[in-house]
Amino acid sequence: MSYLKFEKALMTNLQESLPKEILRTNRSGAYSCSSIVDCNTRKYHGLFVIPVPELDDENHVLLSSLDCSVIQHGAAFNLGLHKYQGNNYSPMGHKYIQSFDCDKVPTTTYRVGGVILRKEVVFQHHENRLLIRYTLDDAHSATTLQFRPFLAFRSVRQFTHENSVANKDYTEVENGIRTCMYPGYPDLYMQFSRKVKFVFQPDWYRGIEYPKEQERGYASNEDLYVPGYFEVPIRKGESIVFAASTTENKVRTLKPLFQQELDERAPRDNFFHCLINAAHQFHVEDKNGEKYILAGYPWFKARARDTFIALPGLTLSIEETEFFEAVMKTAEKGLREFMEEKPLTVKLYELNQPDVPLWAIWCIQQYAKEEGEERCAKKYGQLVWDILSYISDGKHPNLLVADNGLVKTDGSERAVTWMNSTANGRPVVPRTGYIVEFNALWYNALCFGAKLAQEAHHDDIADILNQKAGKAKDAFLATFVNKFGYLFDYVDGDKQDWSVRPNMIFPAAFDYSPLSQEQKKNIIDICTKELLTPKGLRSLSPKSSGYNPMYVGPQAQRDYAYHQGTAWPWLFGFYVEACLKLYKRTRLSFIERQMVGYEDEMFCHCVGTLPELFDGNPPFHGRGAISFAANVAEILRALEQLEKYKY
Structure with a gap:
């Protein structure tokens, strides 16, 4: 059958x-x-x-x-x-x-x-x-x-x-x-x-x-x-x-x-093959031969942040390195045109978002893990160092390196993070100032850039980046770690956002993290207790003010729920990474049981793929776009990580 x-x-x-x-x-x-x-x-x-x-x-x-x-x-x-x-x-x-x-x-x-x-x-x-x-x-x-x-x-x-x-x-x-x-x-x-x-x-x-x-x-x-x-x-x-x-x-x-x-056509005869088929549906090649990743169907285009988050899972996790390199070739062209303030010749949208270049470095980092740091340094090292210089030199229009070594951004009037819903022209979640995942990405990028520089024997670059990373690490711990053992979602001057949100999982998951093992454990425990669902991590804890988990109704009503408690499967990929790095094989069976919730979705909503988001409360109905690249990508990456820890 x-x-x-x-x-x-x-x-x-x-x-x-x-x-x-x-x-x-x-x-x-x-x-x-x-x-x-x-x-x-x-x-x-x-x-x-x-x-x-x-x-x-x-x-x-x-x-x-x-x-x-x-x-x-x-x-x-x-x-x-x-x-x-x-x-x-x-x-x-x-x-x-x-x-x-x-x-x-x-x-x-x-x-x-x-x-x-x-x-x-x-x-x-x-x-x-x-x-x-x-x-x-x-x-x-x-x-x-x-x-x-x-x-x-x-x-x-x-x-x-x-x-x-x-x-x-x-x-x-x-x-x-x-x-x-x-x-x-x-x-x-x-x-x-x-x-x-x-x-x-x-x-x-x-x-x-x-x-x-x-x-x-x-x-x-x-x-x-x-x-x-x-x-x-x-x-x-x-x-x-x-x-x-x-x-x-x-x-x-x-x-x-x-x-x-x-x-x-390859058969979709099991969960993994369904995800591979879904991954291929996001591939797009235009008439100029430029290759892209569509963020989702049926209404999304090729968005820069989604591209860099999804690309490793959609390609490297299923041994399709050639397509990774083809998409990165298009993306690098767009990044350089943006950094050099030239007219964009690629149809990669939202390149101006402040975390996009940092996600690009994270994406390249996944390539290094699959293909080796030596090859990565030769192919993408210069791009990584150019991005870090661009940010360090204050050239980005909305990403500034502060005196304490952290990066800050202005998101008070316009949504600048992945939590980008707006109502009446204003962000529903006005994340601004020091944003937790921006700075986790920044620290990770500095350390990874230094590692590539060492690999390429650019010791002077490595020393500068390591010094910046050390300064950023101290400031990260002083700025984001609160007395209850989790991380502030953002800090803007005297304002500290105490909301329990999933963005703290990123520093616990990244290869280079400013956090101690004990701090990572606290974060994973809180995410497990308050944010984890069978369909991903909630965008806000039920215990936090403003929890609104049902993504239903007219546009305005949905905008207020979009990142206020809905569950997102792509965040689960980083949760898996954090868990396995900290707990190793002891969490394998737990994570495998969690995967059942995603396999169930192969027969619901859009058959054979994963939708954009889910209600944060049972029965966790699928909502939004019928097929979402980052979700498919991160579940594929989670499956790859499970296999690596099994054998």
């Missing part, structure tokens, strides 16, 4: 099946995403969603869905499913689903009387081409398939509605048509692997509703344009391949192309 398989009882129960989503990507920014019953529940959902750089920097839904109907003896059975206003679902095609399996590719098996139809979906890597193979596994009489494409041609952040501007013209191409609803968009080619009949029957399907947008307090209704339908007879045992793309297809190649793509 497949690892990721859902039977008829679950698939036909919309309360169970609608919340489960499935994601496919092409590793160039395009994706296909819906619920496992093919009912779109978000405005971000769509069968064929691609970037259109000629228009803007967003993704755009061209083909929202493709309804397939089975026709026998003149009777049509529509396998599609849409939600309309008033909680009405039509045409209720989910009742024909026998099973859904996404071991290699998402595969839905339908049964309509004596007809068994299997649908398999792949998104071709690095091409704007989606392929769907329909196979008639069984039928006792003549069978015809009918396909109705639902077109949107809109940004993922907007809706489309019936209008007189939409272009309804189409051109017949081999085994299909091409069409384009609005100027500026590419043509959408819809073709089949064999000859089909297209019947032009234009209509708008009005009042389609997206319940996930309703939950989030947004507008939730749109109209979709259906230009007509395709019709094709199919015999028992025969397969037909449909292609949606932005370039014309050679229809003779569609069947072998689908099989080739299928053969390249």
Whole structure:
């Protein structure tokens, strides 16, 4: 039996099946995403969603869905499913689903009387081409398939509605048509692997509703344009391949192309392989050959902080050093352009955040652990030293080295840390001044920079960095360690933030830490008692003022909960690192039990991956973005660390 398989009882129960989503990507920014019953529940959902750089920097839904109907003896059975206003679902095609399996590719098996139809979906890597193979596994009489494409041609952040501007013209191409609803968009080619009949029957399907947008307090209704339908007879045992793309297809190649793509897919037959598959979905290569890590799906872009946090887990932990180096090549270009105040030529966002260069050094440090310090010093040593000089010389616009040797930043008016939610234009968590993880990163970076300098025989650089590290260590202990044995989250002048937050886990986890073993133990104990959940570390302790663990409701309500008690899986990776460094093998069984909470998520929310965050209270529902790079990365890194301590 497949690892990721859902039977008829679950698939036909919309309360169970609608919340489960499935994601496919092409590793160039395009994706296909819906619920496992093919009912779109978000405005971000769509069968064929691609970037259109000629228009803007967003993704755009061209083909929202493709309804397939089975026709026998003149009777049509529509396998599609849409939600309309008033909680009405039509045409209720989910009742024909026998099973859904996404071991290699998402595969839905339908049964309509004596007809068994299997649908398999792949998104071709690095091409704007989606392929769907329909196979008639069984039928006792003549069978015809009918396909109705639902077109949107809109940004993922907007809706489309019936209008007189939409272009309804189409051109017949081999085994299909091409069409384009609005100027500026590419043509959408819809073709089949064999000859089909297209019947032009234009209509708008009005009042389609997206319940996930309703939950989030947004507008939730749109109209979709259906230009007509395709019709094709199919015999028992025969397969037909449909292609949606932005370039014309050679229809003779569609069947072998689908099989080739299928053969390249690794099976998702266990927890680890699911995470590897999810890791690859964040890979993006643009038309210039620059490689990036997307922060998450469906609405995140390549953000600098997320890139450096996620990159080691997504690559080094699964022995994909080559892709690490490719992404770092792009990132180094962006970092240097930022430090030299040149226009950015890479699409790496938020490079100006003050902790980004420090996370870049941490990221390089993980490379050194995997590939050796000598190789790391040759490849990235100069970048590390240049970053440290840039900060030390006071050139960063919002990261200043104070007289005591620590770094400070201004986050009073604008969120500058990973806890970046805002309300009414102000940070919900105004972390400012001396921030605990900034200074843990700073101390770690100084020590690591010194180590690389020693490796490269630059003793003068090593001496300077070691002196700065010694000064920072003394100031760190004097500034952050409080009388209750944990760390202040930030210190701004006379103000000390006593909130129990997970940011103190970083100095306990980093290779170079200013803390003693006893201090690390105190931090791990408090994190275990007050912050640890089956889905990650809470962003705030239930005992602290302002605890708000449920990430639900309209945007403003969610903003106030975003970092006020919600649980984040990526923090668990650093918790594991701290635990294993301090307690070694004695904590292995405990950590393995904690991993069960993440494996459970393979069958929930977005199948085979981890969402952005979870409610901080039971039952710990997954929330936010359906797939989040840092979470997948740090659970992969945690699994790698477990293996190292086992053997």
